[in-house]
Every structure is written in structure tokens, then in C-alpha cells.
Amino acid sequence: VAAALEGYELPTFSQVVTSALDELADPEVHLGRVAKILSHDPGLSVHFLRLANSAALGLRTSADTLDRAIAILGRNQVESILIGRAVRGAMTGSSGVIEERRFWTTAATRAVVATKLAQVLEPARRSEFFTAALLQDMALPVLADVLDGYEELLAAWYAGTVEDLSHVEMERFGFDHGTAGAFMCERWEFPPNLVEAIRTHHEEPEGEPTPVQLVEGWHEVDEERGPRVLRERGASVDALSGRLDEILDDALSGVDEVARLFL
Helix, strand or coil: CCCCCCCCCCCCCCHHHHHHHHHHCCCCCCHHHHHHHHCCCHHHHHHHHHHHCCHHHCCCCCCCCHHHHHHHHHHHHHHHHHHHHHHHHHCCCCCCCCCHHHHHHHHHHHHHHHHHHHHHHCHHHHHHHHHHHHHCCCHHHHHHHHCCCHHHHHHHHHHCCCCCHHHHHHHHHCCCHHHHHHHHHHHCCCCHHHHHHHHCCCCCCCCCCCHHHHCCCCCCCCCCHHHHHHHHHHCCCHHHCCCHHHHHHHHHCCHHHHHHHCC
């Protein structure tokens, strides 16, 4: 991956984002300090206020100030959301194959569905799974820019003539977009659990699949693929038995609200 991305200049984040992430690296951070840093970026402040009041994330209270929003969301969720927002702002790939609005709407769909699944499977990690699902395909526009033949492969995947993108990537390039995305996250010094969730989202799970692996089938062109893969993989998870349709309906009802925050 390092050789393939040689010469690619990894996007940098604003000073506000960098400072806030530095603070959040401390598990004992006082969230008032984080809110004070974020208040210097009006766009981020509005973003966190809207998320804290978003029914799509399943929160049971509301916020009218940034301090209150950050307190409601909590350290882990603030860190994960900040990472997602920062990467979204930095990633502006120039590939002619990828339609940016559709790409990030699909990413938001995965993120919301993964969050709802995590509420059942691993509630303590739902913010981590939200961000991993949001960013799991973030390397696609980068690879389209830097790898010869990748844009054509991506076009074939969107056209439906390639079913398993990850498998073909491994055959042609020796790594897949999950590995490339994880490499980028490591360079940004993101939390190891987030890096690993992105790296392994297309891998066959050794035990029960994670929420990120359950939503890996979402595709910008084939709208039926995501729910189909979710039902196929989720059928083996006892905790989801009889609940998948309810979870999916609940998640999809909130996708537009969350997608607007990343568009």
C-alpha cells in the first residue's frame, strides 16, 4: 500500500480538528475543553448540535448549546464523529466515476444502519462502528486517482460486471480498499479499533460479524445489495433473529437526516 500511494499527499486537517483530537486522545479529558476548541469552528459547532439533536442516533435528550451537545454525545462519540467529519471534509477525490453526493449518501446509510445494529450487539462501540462504516470505502477515490487501471475497475463494479471488488483488488494490486483505508487512518494516527474495523470490513469473520461487516454490502448503484447482504450475514447472529427488518426500517428512516450532515 505504501508503494502504491507513494507520492500521494495525505490531506491534512484544520488546527481546530487536530487540537480537539489531541485532547480526545486522553480518556479522562474534560469535555468542556473540547467544546471550547470546537467553538472556534462555527461549521463544526453546528454539526455537533445537529447530531446531538438527531433522532437517527437514538439519543434520548436534546441540546441547545455546544457544551451540552458535547456532554450528551460523550467522549467516544465526539471523537468518532469528529474523525468522520474531518475525513469527509478532506476527501475530495477527482475521479470521474464517483458521484460525490451519492457516494457519501451511501456512506451515511451504512453508518446509520451500523449504529442501529451496534445498539443491539455492542452498544459501547456504536460510535466507533458509525465512523468505521461511514469511512470504510474512503480509499476508493484516492485509489482511482493514483492507481493505473483502478478507475476502470471501479466503473465495472458500479456497472455490475464485477461482483466482489475486494477480491479483484487483491488479485490485481495485492491489497484491497479496506487495507488502503486503514493505512491512511494509521498515518492520521486514528484509534486502533477504528483502523482495524476499516481494514477488515470485507473479511470473512471468524465468529459473529461486526456491525461494519454486516453493512459492507451497501453499493451506490445496486440499492438491493446492502439489505440482501445484511439479511444473509445477519441470519447467523442470534441477537438479531427476527429483528433485522425492524432494525433496517428504523435505520433507513433516519438516513436522510444524517446524510445531510455530511453533504
